[in-house]
Amino acid sequence: MSVEDEVETEAVCRVCGYDGEVFWEGGWPTAAICPCCGNESDVGDASVMGLRNYRGYWVGHGAQWNDSLEGRRRKQQGWDLLEQMAQIPSRWR
Numbered sequence: 001m002s003v004e005d006e007v008e009t010e011a012v013c014r015v016c017g018y019d020g021e022v023f024w025e026g027g028w029p030t031a032a033i034c035p036c037c038g039n040e041s042d043v044g045d046a047s048v049m050g051l052r053n054y055r056g057y058w059v060g061h062g063a064q065w066n067d068s069l070e071g072r073r074r075k076q077q078g079w080d081l082l083e084q085m086a087q088i089p090s091r092w093r
């Protein structure tokens, strides 16, 4: 990791691309749990290999929202999984 990466605040989930929560700050996990895929920072997403596994499992089980209320709200607003996943930074794909 470069110094630049370490000072970065990541407000986009590395697994699913959900944005709206700070997951990593200055290279450290915030222990935030993604309301979408349910990943906790540093648990499923500490490595590209690990998060690909997690993402594959999550998508393979229908990409269910961890926070079903929030999921319902987003779906009413026309939530689109592929659109959201397009926000995942290229290094975490």
Ligand SMILES: [Zn+2]
Binding pocket: 013, 014, 015, 016, 017, 018, 034, 035, 036, 037, 038, 039
């Ligand atoms: Zn997520």
